[in-house]
Amino acid sequence: MEANLKAETLKILGDQTRLRVAYLLVASKRSLCVCEIVDALNLPQYQVSKSLVMLRRAGLVEVDRNGTWGYYHPKVEDQVNEVLFGFVNDFCSGEPFGSDLDNLQKRLALREAGKCVVGFVPQKELQKLMRKKGVTV
């Protein structure tokens, strides 16, 4: 990572939405599907999508595409990123970060064979779907 890019990197994280997305990816320690992030954060899809683009341009996350589905994860090959992710993990305590992670856990319970198999699930339908599938969190 180059010189004044340090500040640029922090600027990317200096936005509530992007920081929440980044925290979810860092703290969950899993590759997350875009729709899972959208549901966990309860934000418009385009906001999450745009945030992910910016995090990717900043070299912070990477995507594995699987058909139309996209799985994002932190880019850990970069040594400087490790410092950054450790910090994000510690720094983002309290709300809304805690709830975001809770919501994600519920959403992840709907996976099958480790893969996301449903698209957007409005919060109110989540409970119903989970009961139907017999999952508990």
Add this chain to the structure above:
Amino acid sequence: MEANLKAETLKILGDQTRLRVAYLLVASKRSLCVCEIVDALNLPQYQVSKSLVMLRRAGLVEVDRNGTWGYYHPKVEDQVNEVLFGFVNDFCSGEPFGSDLDNLQKRLALREAGKCVVGFVPQKELQKLMRKKGVTV
């Protein structure tokens, strides 16, 4: 520190000038006079002054005034800040952070009894002044 203030705090550090100022304060582990910061970073006085105001509003630094002189230091009472400062210290490697710190060391050599006794010193005059005072760095 409150919820979405986490992102706000990072936004403040997401600017090259403010990050350089913050790094200098964190890494030098001393209270620094505004003019010392101006000289070390070789930036216009108003830029440094404005940066300090923003860092202060964000609760990251504090100032002890001594007549017209202002000594700034990181605000370490806040626990979250400790995490932040540790991170800034590790994250800001390379240039221009390294040179900034070098320049500061030279500038600090002009102190007397631990206090700043000169105002702005253009880089070219620093050498001269130091020789006159018989200081080495």
Add this chain to the structure above:
DNA sequence: TGTCTATATGCTCATATTTGCATATAATAT
């Protein structure tokens, strides 16, 4: 008193960023 000097701040302009919406793209399912 008046003059320096250290620091802060008001103002303006150019530029960047955010937000929301609509739509594009491309894969899958019927």
Add this chain to the structure above:
DNA sequence: ATATTATATGCAAATATGAGCATATAGACA
């Protein structure tokens, strides 16, 4: 094919930000 779904993106309006310069403030000192 057509419809549906997951994701990305282009655009416009509102707003925020950074750079630069001039100036204000207020303490020190002659």
